[in-house]
Amino acid sequence: MSEKTRPLRTDARRNRERVLSAAEAVLAREGSAASMRAVAEAAGVGLGTIYRHFPTREALFAAVMSTRMLQLAELSGELSEAADAGAAFFEFFTAVVDNAGRMRAVADALADAGVDVKTDSSDVSGAAAALRTALGTLLERARQHGRLRPDLHLPEALALLAAMCLAAERHQWDPAPRDRALAILFDGFRPR
């Protein structure tokens, strides 16, 4: 059986999660040159443990990315039933921007390894399409609840989301200035 289909024992699953979260932290700190050895040290496991879960450095980084995408998808599912539809839309928008800032190093590492995440990884491009759909669902619901301006449509919202994601990727915003910038933008999204 492949690693994907075999149910992992609890300790193996815990190790896998620990390696993934260590990899994300090491990538954020050291950028796309982060080594498997540095990830092993940060996770407190041996190199052998890492390679048992992830046969290559690229497989590890791709897993970091798809785990994040999965978390965003789960979040959008929860938020689509939240009582405050406006807050739900804004929370998801913020989570995607936050994610873009974190994923920069991951995307760079994959690109360095010859994997263009925009075109090569069907997992990631499928996840991006899922994010667009999720944003559309949350936007529609928030607008119906009167929490967004009636003339706000998905194309503008996606363009503004892309702009904020590009800035987050490029400038590695700290949370405080990023949240001030988002607060201003979100006031523009609200009905007047």
Next chain:
Amino acid sequence: MSEKTRPLRTDARRNRERVLSAAEAVLAREGSAASMRAVAEAAGVGLGTIYRHFPTREALFAAVMSTRMLQLAELSGELSEAADAGAAFFEFFTAVVDNAGRMRAVADALADAGVDVKTDSSDVSGAAAALRTALGTLLERARQHGRLRPDLHLPEALALLAAMCLAAERHQWDPAPRDRALAILFDGFRPR
């Protein structure tokens, strides 16, 4: 005397301007691979005329860029005395975003030629600092006139300007969706 200090005769100046505007159009159409020959054809002048004004392709593209920057600086000067301080701020913000969309091909052409406009060209980085100062002046004046929210400060405004410029560079926005996105953002800038 250098080309910079010698006063150009009227027909020479007209040719120079025609070459610059043709170069911008050709760069926008053909991207950073645009040739001097294509620029000469678009301008309706001979190759010799181009090379008399601009000894290299890089010199031509750098001149396209600094001409644009100069136009923005002139615009900010005019706008700093406009009757409607709010409209002046929004007009300048829009002009900078518009400029970023056009300059993508120019910046790419220079980078392809080994000129990193962010670090190598003191002309361009000086112009960028001047743009930041100009935005700060227009923002301060618009806020004092009560046309911007009192808690809008230059760092957030610059971060949002950078975000919109990155999106304009990347996506080569058409004016209509770009203006819808900016209108939403500008409503966020206004006092409620």
